[in-house]
Amino acid sequence: MGLRSKLGLIFLLVSSLAILVLCVAVYTQAQSSRLDRTRSFADERIQLAAESYDRNGVPLFGSRLDDPDLPQPLRESVLEGKRATFKTGSPNAQMWAAVAVRDGKILSIVQDYEANDPSMNALRRALIFGGIGTVALVALVSVVAAGSLSRRIVAVAGTARRIAAGELDASAARAAGKGNDEVQSLATALDTMASSLRAQLEAERRFTADVAHDLRTPVTGLLTAAELLPAGRPSELVRDRAKVLRRLVEDLLEIARFDSGVEQADLEHVGLGAFVGSAVGRLRMQQSLAPDSVIVHRIGEDETVWTDSRRIERILANLIVNGLRHGKPPIDVTVSGRTMEVVDHGDGYPEELIAEGPRRFRSGVAERGVGHGLGLTIAAGHAKVLGAVLTFGAAPEGGALARLELPPLPETES
Known part of the structure; x- marks a missing residue:
């Protein structure tokens, strides 16, 4: 899950929880107000009924004397000399009101207390629909806000990758856009680091x-x-x-x-398989190498590439010499399509070199021999000029593996 989705989900959950709590509080308060109004109405009626009974002995509003259905808690409160109200539980909830009158009798009045009150039902529907609408609106706003923040962070991350790739003039602050927040601070710090590195x-x-x-x-x-x-x-x-x-x-x-950055490739059409074979032959003569010290393998048909043959030969020579110096012969050179692989039979490249690439004046672990670490650095430099990809790894059967993958022919040249 990306940052945009996480932020949007967090905003949605927090807002939904807040709206739910608010709706419950409003509905609970409305129920409490309704109960208070009902109690007050019943209390007023029992007072009027008691006054009428004390004056002329006639109970009003359907009140009854010593009602046998009078709830026991209400009866006890009246016997203690109080005028009280009492609501029975569901189902068939009722609101009772009672008071003591002359002759030691209890005058009471009862009315239904409907749980499905139309006004409360209307309020409940309004809260549900309003809450859903509000959550949907908050979700939309949170997605937009999180998307804006996510785009800025992604832009800064993209600039960081460009800087790591060597484009040190890239500006993270410009990619982050206007603002005075943590993202802008991060972008400014990244630009400062890139400037110092440059x-x-x-x-x-x-x-x-x-x-x-x-x-x-x-x-x-x-x-x-x-x-x-x-x-x-x-x-x-x-x-x-x-x-x-x-x-x-x-x-x-x-x-x-x-x-x-002044180096430029002198491009020409080159049959890669045939060229590698002749380049290895010239290297054997220059370095006085034994014929079986470097073996060339060609897989498939020879493919023509649009490249700089001088730089290809320089890369190949550096990789082979590095293998002979730090590894063990024979050196296997395999050409397949636009890909060239150089494998020695030594202890392999150091993990640091495989992970980070070659670094000048660092030749690797001691068991791979001595050197200045410039051969592979120069090979990587020529590959970059050619627009090729040079990677280092471990051969399946052991030893160091260097793979050069040349770019395809341009469409106008194919």
């Missing part, structure tokens, strides 16, 4: 770009100088570390371009 991300992006740019020139000089060293094990170690440092700087520059 400033932190911008500072991080600038720092990454500045560090990468500042390191690029000295690292290039270091690599050049390392190539001039005489042959030997120390020189080989220096060149190897210099190459690692250069790759790190290039990765940082690539991430800085993703953060700045």
Whole structure:
């Protein structure tokens, strides 16, 4: 049950209870007033009848002396010297009035007290129909009010999801509309948080770009100088570390371009299955990999996609290298339609990575090896530029599973 339904139900129940209590109170008060009027009328009649009997010995209004049907409680009250009235219970309710007269006799008068009084029946119908109408009106108003509040909260929640997806310029306060209530306060707090997050991300992006740019020139000089060293094990170690440092700087520059939002895809028609096979072949040659270390599986017919082949190859290379570095060979690459899966046979991705996605400079648990955590981050960045969906999970038979699902061909291109 949504918030709108819950609020509407609460308003309806509270208003229905209040209207019910009010109707019962009104009806009870009307019954009490009617009883008081009947008692007063009977008391006036018995007084007049007693005065007439005391003067000339003639009872009025059908009054009777020492009526054998006189209720015992009323008889006892009269014997105590009181003038009293008494109403018998249902069915056939009656209103009695009695008083002591001369000669020690009791003069009494009785009249029917109809439970189904027309005026009370009319009042009861009016209360029922009026209560139902009021409840219906309150229900309508509560639904409208709850709907307005629910729409504002849903709008703020939608803005929060957009912010979580990276659209940090989204305004929750504008989505919440005008107002000076808790929803507006929540929206303002969310905008403040997004503004602070935007400033932190911008500072991080600038720092990454500045560090990468500042390191690029000295690292290039270091690599050049390392190539001039005489042959030997120390020189080989220096060149190897210099190459690692250069790759790190290039990765940082690539991430800085993703953060700045300037990257755009160079789209073309690509036969995905054939392209993945050739890309894996090039990677084997570049990385000097054994033929059985990476195995390509093609399921179904080859499908043509509208994408950037360079970025697809970069994503594929990063996923395979990550699997070889942190998992165990062989790496299985499966192409089916517009979907590409890369599976290793290691211990699998950490739960945090599966739940939150890759994060830079975090390579996961120690048993998956060392690294800067940039390879998967860069792969996710290229997938975002392509409009593709890159997810990470666990393979059915164990190991890490990365799945890339490319968008379908545009209608004008199909």
